[in-house]
Amino acid sequence: MAYPAEVPALSDRYLGRPKMDVARCGADCQACIDVCPTDAIVRETRQEGTMGAGKVDERTSKALRIDLGRCLFCQECVKACPEGAIEFTGNHRLAARTRSDLVVEGEAKRLFAALDERMLRVFRRSLKLRQVSAGGCNACEADVNVLNTIGFDWGRFGIQCVASPRHADGLLVTGPVTENMRAALLKTYEAVASPKLVIAVGACAISGGPFSGLGAQNDGLGTLLPVDLYIPGCPPHPLTILEGLLGLLGRIEHDAPP
Amino acid sequence: MTSLLTIRNGTAAPLRTIPILGAVEFAEAVVGAPARGRRVASLFALPWGTSRAPHLAVVLAHDDAGVLECGVTEIVGHRFASMTESCPEVHLFEREIAENWSVVPEGHPWLKPVRRWQTPNDTTTAEFFQMAGDEIHEVAVGPVHAGVIEPGHFRFQCHGEHVFHLEIALGYQHRGIEGALVGGPKKRTIHQIETLAGDTTIGHAIAYCQLIEALIEEPATARGRTLRAIALELERLANHVGDLGALAGDVGFLPTASFCGRLRGDLLNMTALLSGNRFGRGLVRPTGVALDCEPARGQMLLERLHAAARDIEDAVSLLWTSPSVMSRFEEVGRVTTATARSLGLVGPAARASGLARDVRAHHAGDFFGASPFDLVTNEAGDVFSRAYVRWLETRWALDFVRARLLGLPDGPIRARENVPSTLGASLFAVSLVEGWRGEICHVAATDDGGRFLAYKVVDPSFHNWMGLQMALRDQQISDFPLCNKSFNLSYCGHDL
Known part of the structure; x- marks a missing residue:
């Protein structure tokens, strides 16, 4: 496929990036919050919205935000919203560099920056990754594997999964990090030479996904490892994964920060 | 022969209609199943009655008749007589019950953890079947493998390239989903079902929905x-x-x-x-x-x-x-x-x-x-x-x-x-x-409030991992990837 020059046609039912028109939210409505299975929708009560002489901008102070790192893209919120304020836009560009950039408000422009100059010089044309599955359901793993096939062929960008962490420039982690995989994950990370990258693929690796809160897992990479790239989805579309990686390597144009 | 409760796939029956068998009768029903054209579809412990004391529950599949047979028996004094020696297909079910309920299947030939190892985080310290002899060596692989694949630990007993025995230790993918389903259905239940084994989203979702429809x-x-x-x-x-x-x-x-x-x-x-x-x-x-x-x-x-x-x-x-x-x-x-x-x-x-x-x-x-x-x-x-x-x-x-x-x-x-x-x-x-x-x-069993009292999932991989281990006997170790792929079993489906 010609990606990134051309974006292949996805299913008309593919959901992609959600968008929320908070201006339409009813005063005390929290229907979307109530139905969300992973508490991905949060109500921010912020003070930044304060305008002038102690007057509060009502709309801003109650702004609802969607945490893409928790979202399973199940559409329960869309069905529950009486105002039709939430829609999924079919935009596959979801990856972010920081955890907080995954929490989006309204139609806020996506924040994204490539690696810095020093890291780009090392990794831009050749990125070897060691994949670690740490409690994943094998869907993220499958859609990482597909990037190896003749269709997506991430090898043409110098990206490859390698067998040993000693040969790797970083880890690509899937799954909520089960207790039973925590030690193996940390050992694998230690075995990778610096400078190294950590890429969290899927809702589980970012937040625990559908398993968040369960005692046998750790709600994702969280504080266990420093994460350089977050790729949301349950599982993310292969295109979303590839787009995130190419963005990280400065090989694809991104929306400018607002 | 004591009669078991007979039901069809995708139907429900009142819990009280399941016969409570004596320990001997229950064991006879399970051990005698293969000879009577039945096989064990599920064997697990079910909280029973007002005391919620765990009882052994079995579901036998009678394929030729297209029906399922169910029965329970009390677990007395936290122990029951293992049936594995005479009915190997229950070996892993018994280990799972022992682990989840702190009961002992007495006489189980290879009783070791399924998902919760004694040494946290490291199954490789658990006991493995070992051979002795000149030039016999062990090969240990995993949990992190060479490919993009789920984690598991493989222990081969080899003489040169020749594999005498392979033992597979799993549990790395254990998320604790069955426990999370109890008390449901909740708003997250269907999503946890769809991710029991992500490559079998449709299969597990249909199994769940058929249960709900019966209930x-x-x-x-x-x-x-x-x-x-x-x-x-x-x-x-x-x-x-x-x-x-x-x-x-x-x-x-x-x-x-x-x-x-x-x-x-x-x-x-x-x-x-x-x-x-x-x-x-x-x-x-x-x-x-x-x-x-x-x-x-x-x-x-x-x-x-x-x-x-x-x-x-x-x-x-x-x-x-x-x-x-x-x-x-x-x-x-x-x-x-x-x-x-x-x-x-x-x-x-x-x-x-x-x-x-x-x-x-x-x-x-x-x-x-x-x-x-x-x-x-x-x-x-x-x-x-x-x-x-x-x-x-x-x-x-x-x-x-x-x-x-x-x-x-x-x-x-x-x-x-x-x-x-x-x-x-x-x-x-x-x-x-x-x-x-x-x-x-x-x-699934529901309580008197119509909530899940127990929810037991058996992914096909739970039955089949031992098949892969037997397939490797007397093979070249270099044929392991090929044999493994020919089964392509689920790790998370086994570990849940």
Whole structure:
């Protein structure tokens, strides 16, 4: 496929990036919050919205935000919203560099920056990754594997999964990090030479996904490892994964920060 | 012979109608099952009565009669007599019960942890079967493997390249889903079901929804059932075709490997055409499906299937006529019919060892409509046999999906939009689905408030991992990847 020059046609039912028109939210409505299975929708009560002489901008102070790192893209919120304020836009560009950039408000422009100059010089044309599955359901793993096939062929960008962490420039982690995989994950990370990258693929690796809160897992990479790239989805579309990686390597144009 | 409760797939019965057997009668029913044409679909501990004391509960599948038989027995003094020596197919079930409920199956020949090891985080310190002798050596692999694959630990007892024994330790993927399901259904339940094993999203979701439908006495609509069957076979197609390609890759036969990698993607994209998600998330819901297949969408699916079927035929047929492939597939990783039967294997692995077991043939009711179902078996039990069975199933599924798309029943896609938050009270229900790896078995019991008192999932991999271990005996260690791929079992489905 010609990606990134051309974006292949996805299913008309593919959901992609959600968008929320908070201006339409009813005063005390929290229907979307109530139905969300992973508490991905949060109500921010912020003070930044304060305008002038102690007057509060009502709309801003109650702004609802969607945490893409928790979202399973199940559409329960869309069905529950009486105002039709939430829609999924079919935009596959979801990856972010920081955890907080995954929490989006309204139609806020996506924040994204490539690696810095020093890291780009090392990794831009050749990125070897060691994949670690740490409690994943094998869907993220499958859609990482597909990037190896003749269709997506991430090898043409110098990206490859390698067998040993000693040969790797970083880890690509899937799954909520089960207790039973925590030690193996940390050992694998230690075995990778610096400078190294950590890429969290899927809702589980970012937040625990559908398993968040369960005692046998750790709600994702969280504080266990420093994460350089977050790729949301349950599982993310292969295109979303590839787009995130190419963005990280400065090989694809991104929306400018607002 | 004490009579067990007889029910059909996808039906419920009051908990009080399940006979409580004495320990001896219960053991006789389980141990004698294979001789009476039954096999163990599930064996687990069920909190029973007002005390909620764990009782052993068994679900036997009587395939020829198309029925399931259920019974329970009290666990007295935290111990029961192990049945594994005389009925090996319960070996892992007993280990699981011992681990989850702190009870002892007395006399179990190899009682060790399934998912919760004594040394946290490290199964490799657990006891493994060991051989002694000059130049005998052990090879340890995993949990982090060379490929993009789930974690597991493999311990080989070798003499040179020759493998005498392989023992597989799992549990790395354990998330604790069964425990999380108790007290449900909750708003997260269906999402946890869809991710029990992500490559079997459709299979597990159907098993769950059939249970819910039995527990609320509201069957799925005809159109919903047909769309489920289509999605289930698309899931089978994507995985069978992908694995046939991966098998080709493991013997260095790149044309089929490359083609099938792409074709698998085409098949996943057909599922995405139905559900928006390549694994079918959000499609199967209680009393039917959430998304319809309008005529234009059906037409597009048919056109894509037509093109894919032609390419799949071309790509896969190359395997059977290439001596370099066949010489690597044949007589490697053999599991005899007797071994397969005694271990209780299911799915293509069982059928490739000559066992006629398939939920679609024996327990599917009218799930597949009027389409005649071909139960495929092959006696050889080797890598070739497992590959060829999957090829024949691929062909059947291609025809089936096309036929059902052309004959979609009219009417609503589901009977109701929202399922009541409480189910029928004090019921017991069993649901079987033939996923692409084999029999998926979900069993639920509800409390007097209509909530899940217990929810037991048996992924086909739970039955089949021991089959892979037996397949490796007396093989070259270099054939492990090939044997492993010919089973392609689920780690998370086993570990849940």
